[in-house]
Every structure is written in C-alpha cells, then in structure tokens.
Amino acid sequence: MTSHPPPPSRPRRWLACAVSRHPAGSSILGDLLEDFYRVLRDHGPTRARWWYWREATTLAVGMWLERIFQPFQEPDRAQETHPVIEALSLKGFVSDARYAVRALRSDLGLVTFSTLIVGLGIGATTAVFSVMSPLLLKPLPFEEPDRLVWISNTGKGGRSAVTSRTSNLRDFRQRLSTMQDVAGYNAFFEQESYTLAGRGEPVRLAGVGVTHDFLDVLGIEPMLGRSFTEEEGRLWDDSSIILTHAAWRQTFGGDPALVGDVVTINGAPSTVIGILPPDFDFSSIFSPSSRVDLLTTFPVDDETDSWGNTVSMIGRLVPGSTIADARAELSVALENLKQEYPERWGLTAQMSPLREPISGGHQEPLLLLGAASAAIMLIVCANLTSLLLSKGIHRRKEMMLRTALGAPRGRLVRQMLIESVLLAACGALVGVGLAVLITRSVATSTAVAIPMLASVRVDGWALFFSCILATCAGIVFGVLPALQTSKAGPADEIRATSRSLTSSLRSRWLRECLVVAEIAIACILLVQGGLLMQSFLKVLDVDLGFEPDSLAAWSIDTEREFDSIQAHTAFFESITREVSSSPGVVAVGLTDAIPLGINREWSVDVPGREFAPGEQPNMFPISSIETTSRRWPYR
Amino acid sequence: MSRVRDFELLVILAILRQPEEPYANRIREDLERNAKRRVTRGAFYRTLDRLQQKGMIRWELEPSRVPERGGHPMRRLHVTATGLAAARRQQEVLLRFLNALEPLTGENE
Known part of the structure; x- marks a missing residue:
C-alpha cells in the first residue's frame, strides 16, 4: 500500500476539518481512504484522485452546511430537512416557480411598481458609475499610465497660461534624466483647418499637431501603419498624417489599403502613414467636446517657439524614477535655464500625474453624483423592503394555511425566494435597459465636456453590484414572512392572526425605521439638488x-x-x-x-x-x- | 414513537442482513449494489446520525484490520430493540399494502 500514491492532500485536510467534531469522524476518513484505494486499483491514479476530490469535497461541504444550520434546527423537528437546505434542493422547483409566477401575476400593481423602482435605481446607479469609472477608477488607457506626467506652465487662467513654449520642451527633453521622453501637442489645434479634397465633395477635417514621439510616449501603437519618424517630425508641410479610427471609418469607409496612399489636404499631397486604434480617442481624453480626425506633425523649432505658449507637454518617467525625483530635477533645470537664457520669458513649469489634468476638474462633481446615485439606490432598496414587508403581512395568512395543510417550510421559503428573485430580475432587466440607454446617450452627447465620455460603456461591475444589492434586499425581506410563519408554526400563527392581521410590533417598527431612513436620505438629496440648482442659476446670471x-x-x-x-x-x-x-x-x-x-x-x-x-x-x-x-x- | 423514513428503514434492514460484521462502509456498498439506488456519502452518514439520535441504532469504533484505512477505526453498527420494533411496524404496514399485489400477480400469470 505504501507504494501507491496517497490521496490528494487538500480535500483530505478539508474533510478532516469538517468531520473533526463528529464522534465517528475518524472512521469516516477511513471509509473514504479505503474506497480511494479500491478505485485506484480498479481505475488507475488519475480517476482515483478525481474521485477523491469529488467525494471528499462534497462530503466536507455537506458537513459544514449541516454544522452551520444545526443551531437553527428546532429539537422537535430535527428529523426534518432544514428549510434552507430544502429550499436549495431542486425537488419540486418547477411547480414552485410556476406557483410564484401565478402569485406575482395576481398582484400586477406590486410587480409594476417594484420593477420600476428597482429598474430606475439600477439604471441610474449603473449609468453614473459607468461614467465615473473610466475617469476616476480605471487606469488611463495608455501603457503604464502611472509613469506618465503632465508638465504645464504655472500660470492661472486660459490655455495660454498653462501651456509652454517649444524651446522649453526641447530643453526639458535634453536636461531631464528622470524622463524617458517628453512629447507635446499643439494645444491650440482648433485654430488649424484641414480640408480634404479630391474624394468627392471637400470635407473639413479637424487635426492636431503632435511631436513625432507623442504616440510612443503614450505607448499607443497605430492599428495600421506606423507612427511619425523623427525626420517627419521636423517637416512643416503636413506631408504625413495619421488618421483617427473614427475618421478612417467615416470619411474613408474603413479602407485598409488607405495606409500609404496620398490624399489632398489643404491643396497639398499628404501620405496617410497610419490609423489610430479605436480605443484611443485624442479629443475625448485631452480636449473633450472638440473633434480630432487626424494627427499631423508639430515641429519643435524656432518658428513654433516664436508663437509663444502653445504646447501641452506629456512626459514618461524612466522606470524606477518617481514624480518627486522628476520634480526636483525639473526645478534645478529651470533655474539653470533662467541663468543661461535670462531673456527667455515663460520659464516656469510644474509637474503632475497625467490623471490630474484629465480628471482634475471633474473629480468632485462626479463623486457628488456618485454619492447621490448611491443614495437613490438606498432609497430604492428601502422602498422595495417596505413593499415586501407590507405584502408579507398579508402573505402570512396564506403561509399559515399552507403550513397547516402540510406544506414543508422549506418549500414555502423557496417559493418566496423565487418570487423575490423574479421581482428583482424584472427590475434588473429594466435597469439594464435604462443603464444602456443613459450610458449611450451620455457617451454620444456633446452637451457636456467630460473627458473620456466617448469611451463610456455600461460598467459590468457597477451593474453586477446594483443587481446584487436589489436582489439581496428582495430576497432577505421577501423570504422573511415565510420564515416567520414557519418558525411560529400554524397554531401560533392562527392565534397571532386572530389577534391582529395588520402587523406585528416588530415588523411595524422595522417599516417605520425604513420610512424615516428614506425621508432622511430624500431630504439630503433634495438639499443637494437645491444647492446644485442654485449654483446653476448663479452660473446663468454671470455677466x-x-x-x-x-x-x-x-x-x-x-x-x-x-x-x-x-x-x-x-x-x-x-x-x-x-x-x-x-x-x-x-x-x-x-x-x-x-x-x-x-x-x-x-x-x-x-x-x-x-x-x-x-x-x-x-x-x-x-x-x-x-x-x-x-x-x-x-x- | 419516531417515524422511520424509507431510507432509514433500508439502512436498518441492511445492517440486519449482513452475514459478517456490519461496518458502515459495507452497509453503504450493499445499499448501492442491491437497493438499486445511488447512496451519497453525506446522506448515508446523516441517516446513521439520525437513526442513532432516534435510538434505533448504536455504533462502536473498532481498530482497523484493513491496511488501506491508514489506521483509521471502523464503525461497527448494531440495530437496537427500538430500531427492530420500528422495522417490524413498517413491515406490517408494507405487507398490509403489498397484499394488494397478489391478485394482480395472479392475473398477470
């Protein structure tokens, strides 16, 4: 026997733990071991191991469940299966489901109202968290976004105050050893106009001038073709362009053979050298509410330097460098530059993680919106709970009758469970539809200038958690009447029912608490909404x-x-x-x-x-x- | 008087019919082989516990003589007088109803 492989150790440990309190636990382990070697002899080691995993884990889980539910089991009903275990079994499931559907159909008012409030809550919460997610929760859509920094002027006010000169960009590239590279783009790109001709009607395109290494710094690989070369980056003639994925699809019909073709832009030939990937939308990230169809080169030379503050800079830290190191080096470089070029104006700079300028101004309003939507979800749960509790009072009479007629309490629990899950599922269905509609309309809206809005999709996790929250509230408070009825027993229930059919003191207290909580949350939301409205009216009044x-x-x-x-x-x-x-x-x-x-x-x-x-x-x-x-x- | 369920009755009868020592493992094998039903370990051990709580069976742990058991003891089962009485009661009930099969069996023959 010693020559045979032992059974898998992990399930063996689980089982040993599960049977540790059983008076014959050791013999159970022995039984399984004896059978393992029998299976090993008959069917070989692979099958024997699989068999042991299955048998041991099933047995261990069963023992654990029994141990967990043992305290709830009443002594006089010890011989019956626990209601939760019975509720989880599949016996009679179809008939219970059918009965649950019939019960819901008989109360369409409750179904409609619950579906609407749950749907509204799930839809609103999911939509808000979906908008928040790319901006505040998910990493920026670049390669190793933690290494990306934003270098801006220290001024306050318009775009000219926070952009910099190209001479500064050139010097930072040379002097900052903590930066792997520094790239930039023309922050005033809306000034430029690009007219595509020679392909039917002339089409006006919007383009942005970028330094040749802009895509490399962000870690963006063109979907087709290539990025700009250093030589192309010095040219002024827009002879090389990279199209955005949207422009390639809409203006050029998504023709893959376009890469390498020459098109006429502003009356001059331009070669399409690449197509950007669909998940990189320049305008959505760096300049919300504007449009960008193509990237062209923005040379770092005396001409662009003479334009003054025009360039927004993005740098990538050397692996291992921190932003604190880079800031220290930047301040030293600035001091040296001031001494070397005393006549150069605009020699100021500050550095921040790239996420800050992108999400900075929107962080607080979005968090506020997220808190408001979470409060709405809480109100929805409280509403649903109140509804189910008040309905449960009437259902207790039905439960009592069914118990008296011999219905096992596990079956009653399961039926209520199915009803609650069905209610939550109806609400979730409406919520998913609503979330998709809201998210889609927000993503395509140009009325609000929130970064990365175009990439907003229904957030799976937000949807999952909203649905789980609503389902849990439904299940817990939906099953409560069945558990209460079954626990009391039909005789007690009859006595209780004859005294009062309205409600027990405890459930009344619970419902009152819920109403108070709902009103409190609603008041907070009202005050928050009122303040926002007041701010909005003040904005309208600004001269x-x-x-x-x-x-x-x-x-x-x-x-x-x-x-x-x-x-x-x-x-x-x-x-x-x-x-x-x-x-x-x-x-x-x-x-x-x-x-x-x-x-x-x-x-x-x-x-x-x-x-x-x-x-x-x-x-x-x-x-x-x-x-x-x-x-x-x-x- | 506690009620005896179908499976509990089968377990009691399986213990009684063993020609050799009625160890738990053998009872389970006998039920799987001869009662024509799948007997999960969890259900079987729970039934043994229930029968013991009802006082219908008792068990004792014996040192193992089988080397494959890795030194774990064997559980030897015994049917108590209560268990025997319960089985007899069930037998009477079943026979009373099974009698209805006899004329039908004759017809079929």
Whole structure:
C-alpha cells in the first residue's frame, strides 16, 4: 500500500476539518481512504484522485452546511430537512416557480411598481458609475499610465497660461534624466483647418499637431501603419498624417489599403502613414467636446517657439524614477535655464500625474453624483423592503394555511425566494435597459465636456453590484414572512392572526425605521439638488461681458491661396461687406477665437500705432464688449 | 414513537442482513449494489446520525484490520430493540399494502 500514491492532500485536510467534531469522524476518513484505494486499483491514479476530490469535497461541504444550520434546527423537528437546505434542493422547483409566477401575476400593481423602482435605481446607479469609472477608477488607457506626467506652465487662467513654449520642451527633453521622453501637442489645434479634397465633395477635417514621439510616449501603437519618424517630425508641410479610427471609418469607409496612399489636404499631397486604434480617442481624453480626425506633425523649432505658449507637454518617467525625483530635477533645470537664457520669458513649469489634468476638474462633481446615485439606490432598496414587508403581512395568512395543510417550510421559503428573485430580475432587466440607454446617450452627447465620455460603456461591475444589492434586499425581506410563519408554526400563527392581521410590533417598527431612513436620505438629496440648482442659476446670471442675444457665429475656411496679406484681408473684408449688406444685419466682425470658445490671450502688435478706445477691429462693437484696459504684454 | 423514513428503514434492514460484521462502509456498498439506488456519502452518514439520535441504532469504533484505512477505526453498527420494533411496524404496514399485489400477480400469470 505504501507504494501507491496517497490521496490528494487538500480535500483530505478539508474533510478532516469538517468531520473533526463528529464522534465517528475518524472512521469516516477511513471509509473514504479505503474506497480511494479500491478505485485506484480498479481505475488507475488519475480517476482515483478525481474521485477523491469529488467525494471528499462534497462530503466536507455537506458537513459544514449541516454544522452551520444545526443551531437553527428546532429539537422537535430535527428529523426534518432544514428549510434552507430544502429550499436549495431542486425537488419540486418547477411547480414552485410556476406557483410564484401565478402569485406575482395576481398582484400586477406590486410587480409594476417594484420593477420600476428597482429598474430606475439600477439604471441610474449603473449609468453614473459607468461614467465615473473610466475617469476616476480605471487606469488611463495608455501603457503604464502611472509613469506618465503632465508638465504645464504655472500660470492661472486660459490655455495660454498653462501651456509652454517649444524651446522649453526641447530643453526639458535634453536636461531631464528622470524622463524617458517628453512629447507635446499643439494645444491650440482648433485654430488649424484641414480640408480634404479630391474624394468627392471637400470635407473639413479637424487635426492636431503632435511631436513625432507623442504616440510612443503614450505607448499607443497605430492599428495600421506606423507612427511619425523623427525626420517627419521636423517637416512643416503636413506631408504625413495619421488618421483617427473614427475618421478612417467615416470619411474613408474603413479602407485598409488607405495606409500609404496620398490624399489632398489643404491643396497639398499628404501620405496617410497610419490609423489610430479605436480605443484611443485624442479629443475625448485631452480636449473633450472638440473633434480630432487626424494627427499631423508639430515641429519643435524656432518658428513654433516664436508663437509663444502653445504646447501641452506629456512626459514618461524612466522606470524606477518617481514624480518627486522628476520634480526636483525639473526645478534645478529651470533655474539653470533662467541663468543661461535670462531673456527667455515663460520659464516656469510644474509637474503632475497625467490623471490630474484629465480628471482634475471633474473629480468632485462626479463623486457628488456618485454619492447621490448611491443614495437613490438606498432609497430604492428601502422602498422595495417596505413593499415586501407590507405584502408579507398579508402573505402570512396564506403561509399559515399552507403550513397547516402540510406544506414543508422549506418549500414555502423557496417559493418566496423565487418570487423575490423574479421581482428583482424584472427590475434588473429594466435597469439594464435604462443603464444602456443613459450610458449611450451620455457617451454620444456633446452637451457636456467630460473627458473620456466617448469611451463610456455600461460598467459590468457597477451593474453586477446594483443587481446584487436589489436582489439581496428582495430576497432577505421577501423570504422573511415565510420564515416567520414557519418558525411560529400554524397554531401560533392562527392565534397571532386572530389577534391582529395588520402587523406585528416588530415588523411595524422595522417599516417605520425604513420610512424615516428614506425621508432622511430624500431630504439630503433634495438639499443637494437645491444647492446644485442654485449654483446653476448663479452660473446663468454671470455677466458674460458681451450680449449674446441676436448674435450668430459661423466658421469660414478657404483653400484659396493668396498672393499677399492684402489680398487675404481683402477677401475677408469682401465677405464682411456682403454679410453687412444683408437685411437685418447690424454689424459683422471677424475673429479666430469667439468669446468663451477658446480661452486664450493674443497680442495685437502694430508698430508705431496705438489704438484709441473705440478704434479696435470690428469684433468688440458687435459683441458689445467694453474694454477696460489694453495691455501689450510683449513685443 | 419516531417515524422511520424509507431510507432509514433500508439502512436498518441492511445492517440486519449482513452475514459478517456490519461496518458502515459495507452497509453503504450493499445499499448501492442491491437497493438499486445511488447512496451519497453525506446522506448515508446523516441517516446513521439520525437513526442513532432516534435510538434505533448504536455504533462502536473498532481498530482497523484493513491496511488501506491508514489506521483509521471502523464503525461497527448494531440495530437496537427500538430500531427492530420500528422495522417490524413498517413491515406490517408494507405487507398490509403489498397484499394488494397478489391478485394482480395472479392475473398477470
């Protein structure tokens, strides 16, 4: 016997533990061992081991369950199967399920109301947590996102205040040894316009200029084709472009042969060198509510540096480096640069994890929304509990009659269990539908500028937990009447019923507590909602600085090549004249940044001339903007 | 007087009919082989416990003579007078009803 392999040790230990309190536990272990060697002789070691696993674990689980439910078993009913065990058995399941469905059909009011409140709770909670999840809970959709940092200017205000110069980007690349690489993109990319021609009707595309290593720093691999090379990154002619997955599908019909093809962008040939993967949506992450169809190169040279603060920088830390190390090195590098280039303005920088600028402004409102939806879910559970408890009072009479007629209490428990699960399932079904609808409409909405909104999908875990919560509330409070009835016994129940059919003191106390809790949570939500509404009304009352009524704005792009700046100006002035002559038009102006559109500062530099008040270009009189001061920050 | 369930009755009868020492393992094997039903270990051991609680059987642990048992004792089962009486009562009831089969058996023959 010693030459034979022993039975698996793990199930053996479990079984030894399970039978430890049994007076004949040791003999049970011996029985199983004896049979194991018989199976080993007859069928070989593999089958014997499998057999032992099955037999030992089944027996151990059974013994544990028995030990757990033993205290609940009443001495005079010890010979009966415990109701929970009987409820879990499959005997008579179909007939119980049929009875449960019939019972629910007889009370359609309860079913409809429970389904609606549970569905609403699950739908709302899941939708809110699905929106929160990519922004606050899940890691950013980049390779090793913890190593990505955001380097920004230390100013406050518009985009010009937080972006930096390309000379700073170039120097940070050279001087920061804690950074594997530093990349950037043109934060004012909305200024650029790209018109695709030569493929039917001209199509206006939105593009963003990025440094050649931008995708490498983020760890994004193009789905098709390749990324920019260093040589391409120095070019100004948009001769190489990478299309986003959405633009490739919508504008080019998802043609895989497009990679390597030459298309006409702004009247010049551009080679499509790559297609971005579908899960990387530049605008959704870095510039919510704007659109990006293609990436083009943004050279880091003197020309872009002369534009001032235009670039947003993203760096990747060297493996093993921390952001504290990188911050320390950055401050040293800044000091050195200030000494070496005392004439260079804008030499400030700060570093933060990449998640901060992406989710920063939305973190608190989303957490508030999450708390509100969790409170709604609590109200839903309390409502469902109240409903089931009040229904349970009436059901106790039915339970009593069925017990008196000989129905085993396990069967009664199981029937109530099925009813509760069915109710929760109906609610979950409505909730899933609602969650999908809300999430889909939020993901495609352009009304709110929340990062990564486009990638929002119904969060499986949020849905699972909401459903489990509603199901548990349903099961616990749905089964309660059956357990109470069976525990008391039909005779006691009859006496109790004859005294009062309304409710027991305990269940009344429980329902009162639930109502109080519901009102308390509802009050919190009302106050929260009221405060939000007040903030919203205050936002509506904010003085915009211009009169938005009777204003219309549209964008004009032209592919036309102009010989001189005068010709360019004359073209736009002709448009202004024509529009001005239209009936009902009071004034016309031109701008490259409408108020509240892009928050940026730009200087107007006319050597030898200073504008007098009221002499500004036409934009201000149209918007009724009163200038309070004119500053010329740099020349 | 405690009620005896079908399976409990089968266990009592299996103990009584053993030609050799009625050890728990042998009873289970006998039931599986001859009662034409699957006897799970959990159900079998629970039934033994129930019968012992009702005072219908008793057991004693004997040192094992089988080397494969790894030194674990064997459980030898005995039917008590209460168990025997319960089995007899069930026999009477069953016979009373089984009598109905006799004329039918004759018809079939």
